[in-house]
Amino acid sequence: MADTYTVERSVLVDAPPERVHPHIADFHRWTAWSPWEGVDPALERHYTGPDSGPGAGYAWSGNRKAGRGRMEVTESVPPSLVRVDLRFEKPFRAHNDTWFRIEPHGTGCRVTWTMTGRTTAATRLMGLLTSMDRLLGPDFEKGLARLRTVSEATPA
Structure with a gap:
């Protein structure tokens, strides 16, 4: 098993990167x-x-499914990039680099969500059953579909 993993998904959005x-x-x-x-x-x-941009932070704590962790925007280059430092505390510890690239595409844009992380004992154990890509990829797809809906509905 590799020392790192990457999960990446993209979606086309019928809205400009600025939205x-x-x-x-x-x-x-x-x-x-x-x-x-x-x-x-x-x-x-x-x-x-x-509220937004570098230094913006978010922490959450919830049930077993939600877990506990925190995120901080480490880089924001409007309208093309947002980079996030992501740390999970529960149900397992993990530190991930996450970023969103927003690139013009026709009259809209392509949004690509990427997350990389080091393979830990917990992710190795999960990897025996499934890959991180198969585990998190559907969540990324769901989130990007919702982001597309919200962005396309936002007034210009």
Whole structure:
């Protein structure tokens, strides 16, 4: 098994990058599109730092499915890039580099969500049953579909 793993998915959005970027750079807006919204109706959220861009932080704690962790925007280049430092604490510890590339495509854009991480004992164990790509890829697809819907509905 490799020392690292990568999960990546893309979606075409019928909206310009300028309409998509704010939905990613502001964690307050993730509730409208994150694929993990709804896994715990009692999820506790805590926001720190600026509302969006570098230094914006988000921590969550929830049931067994939601787990606990935190994210921080480490880089934001409107309208083309958002990079996030992602740390899971429960149900297992993991540290991931996550980024969203937003590239013009026709009259809209292509949004690519990528996450890389080091293979840990927990991910090795999960890897015996399935790959991280098969485990998280469908969630990325669900989130990107929701992001497309939210971005396309946002007024110009």
